[in-house]
Amino acid sequence: xxxxxHSHESFRPTLxxxxxxxxxxxxxxxxxxxxxxxxxxxxxxxxxxxDLEGNQAVDTLxxxxxxxxxxxxxxxxxxxxxxxxxxxxxxxxxxxxNVMLTITADTCGRHDTLGGACSAESNTVRYxxxxxxxHSCRDNFLLALAHSGLNITKRDLPSNINFFMNxxxxxxxxxxxxxxxxAAGRYVELQAEMDVIVLISNCPQLNxxxxxxxxxxxxxxVWDAL
Amino acid sequence: MSASRAxxxxxxxxxxxxxxxxxxxxxxxxxxLTDVTGGANISAxxxxxxxxxxxxxxxxxxxxxxxxxxxxxxxxxxxxxxILCSITEDTCGWHDTxxxxxxxxxxxxxFGATRFQEQRNDYYKNGYDSLLNELGKYGLGKRDVVANVNxxxxxxxxxxxxxxxxxxxSRPGAYVDLRFEMNTLVILATCQHPFDPALEYRxxxxxxxxxxxxxxxxxxxxxxxxxxxxxxxxxxxxLYL
Numbered sequence: 001x002x003x004x005x006h007s008h009e010s011f012r013p014t015l016x017x018x019x020x021x022x023x024x025x026x027x028x029x030x031x032x033x034x035x036x037x038x039x040x041x042x043x044x045x046x047x048x049x050x051d052l053e054g055n056q057a058v059d060t061l062x063x064x065x066x067x068x069x070x071x072x073x074x075x076x077x078x079x080x081x082x083x084x085x086x087x088x089x090x091x092x093x094x095x096x097x098n099v100m101l102t103i104t105a106d107t108c109g110r111h112d113t114l115g116g117a118c119s120a121e122s123n124t125v126r127y128x129x130x131x132x133x134x135h136s137c138r139d140n141f142l143l144a145l146a147h148s149g150l151n152i153t154k155r156d157l158p159s160n161i162n163f164f165m166n167x168x169x170x171x172x173x174x175x176x177x178x179x180x181x182x183a184a185g186r187y188v189e190l191q192a193e194m195d196v197i198v199l200i201s202n203c204p205q206l207n208x209x210x211x212x213x214x215x216x217x218x219x220x221x222v223w224d225a226l
Numbered sequence: 227m228s229a230s231r232a233x234x235x236x237x238x239x240x241x242x243x244x245x246x247x248x249x250x251x252x253x254x255x256x257x258x259l260t261d262v263t264g265g266a267n268i269s270a271x272x273x274x275x276x277x278x279x280x281x282x283x284x285x286x287x288x289x290x291x292x293x294x295x296x297x298x299x300x301x302x303x304x305x306x307x308x309i310l311c312s313i314t315e316d317t318c319g320w321h322d323t324x325x326x327x328x329x330x331x332x333x334x335x336x337f338g339a340t341r342f343q344e345q346r347n348d349y350y351k352n353g354y355d356s357l358l359n360e361l362g363k364y365g366l367g368k369r370d371v372v373a374n375v376n377x378x379x380x381x382x383x384x385x386x387x388x389x390x391x392x393x394x395x396s397r398p399g400a401y402v403d404l405r406f407e408m409n410t411l412v413i414l415a416t417c418q419h420p421f422d423p424a425l426e427y428r429x430x431x432x433x434x435x436x437x438x439x440x441x442x443x444x445x446x447x448x449x450x451x452x453x454x455x456x457x458x459x460x461x462x463x464x465l466y467l
Contacts, residue, residue, distance in 0.1 A: 069367075069368045069369055070368075074324070074373060075325060075374075078324055079325050079326050082388060082389050082421075083386070083389060084324070084383050084389065085387040095368060110387070114284075114288060114294070115285055116284070116289065119286075119305065119307075121305070121306045121307030122283075122286045122290070122305075123307075124307050124457060124461060125286070125290050125303065125307045125454050125457050126289060126290055126454055128457075129457060129460070154279055155369045155370065156369050157305075159284055159372065159373050169294045169383045169387070170383075171382050171383060171385075173293055173295040173382065175288050175289070175294045
């Protein structure tokens with residue numbers, strides 16, 4: 001694993017491998033760099049995201065497939081586990097306090113849920129007014145939803161998960177976008193505890209190190225319950 | 227604790243502990259939130275009054291200013307790259323942004339079951355239902371609840387990301403001034419912070435004081451905090467040209 005870029009970061013994660021056999025997956029697809037992906041994962045199924053080339057942020061949201069008003073909640077998840085970062089054992093909670101998915105394996109070590117998704121508008125603030133035209137995760141979310149036929153809109157976009165992204169917070173409250181701690185082939189695996197709609201933007205951000213300034217493809221795989 | 231000379235008092239309200247409140251704060255209005263007894267918590271959400279789909283965005287607020295908490299000089303960003311309000315003065319020093327609010331199950335598990343029939347208006351309130359109650363008055367609901375600010379509460383993280391609540395963060399009389407840069411629907415709930423370790427239900431009272439205040443200056447402390455905020459103010463001012 002690459003050494004952390006910041007000296008305050010003494011955290012050493014526990015890495016948990018999965019026993020799932022890739023050849024038995026019922027679904028295996030590549031999401032090209034910068035593109036959205038929308039699918040349903042059923043209760044009991046296992047869902048894996050693989051960082052194929054390393055240091056690729058995967059902006060992800062989950063909705064209850066039966067009622068999209070119930071959705072992933074970053075603050076409920078953080079509060080429930082009393083910890084900021086997500087890794088094996090983390091239960092992803094909804095705004096109704098129900099467990100939507102559980103992280104069952106993680107060879108990256110930790111994932112962010114504070115950093116949110118990039119948008120054309122926040123790019124103008126964070127980088128320059130003339131960055132507005134650049135492709136963004138929120139535009140991916142909105143376009144995937146617009147074509148989905150689902151009654152899910154901008155109103156339903158809360159703070160998301162950024163798998164493989166490294167956003168350390170210091171005890172003094174400083175927030176930085178640090179170099180990634182992920183690498184080629186690292187993955188995170190989740191078991192669905194309810195039928196969920198998965199909405200992903202494979203992040204197109206070119207202006208900060210969340211994708212090592214070079215967005216790359218990721219693979220998603222699904223297994224049926226054992 | 228006098229307001230700036232340019233400020234003109236508009237109104238003042240006391241909120242009980244466990245209260246919920248909402249109202250319009252127009253561009254140019256400053257709301258002073260005061261922790262009357264110390265140990266208060268005010269959960270807050272902000273929406274563009276004219277376009278409620280535009281709302282406070284925790285992630286954009288933190289990323290633009292490279293901070294995990296809010297204090298004097300910080301601003302609250304909407305999801306549209308604009309500034310809903312600026313923190314022009316803060317005698318507390320730290321306001322939590324990522325712990326959310328309590329809900330009915332948590333409050334019952336910690337403090338016991340209560341209901342109006344026996345307790346009348348002293349039944350135990352929770353943050354989530356308090357926010358929903360106010361949002362419902364504007365046709366808003368669960369879909370509109372996002373990560374909120376918890377004024378007067380401090381939660382720090384260690385290197386592993388574990389969270390630690392600082393029960394001594396806010397002293398009696400501490401206040402924070404929010405200068406509104408947009409016409410904003412303000413939703414407040416004065417329930418205890420979800421990590422408040424108090425063994426008894428004891429939400430604290432707060433005071434909300436509104437002033438008419440001067441337009442944001444070119445050398446304003448919030449504007450000058452970082453280049454990001456200068457661009458955020460530019461985006462906001464464009465909306466009102």
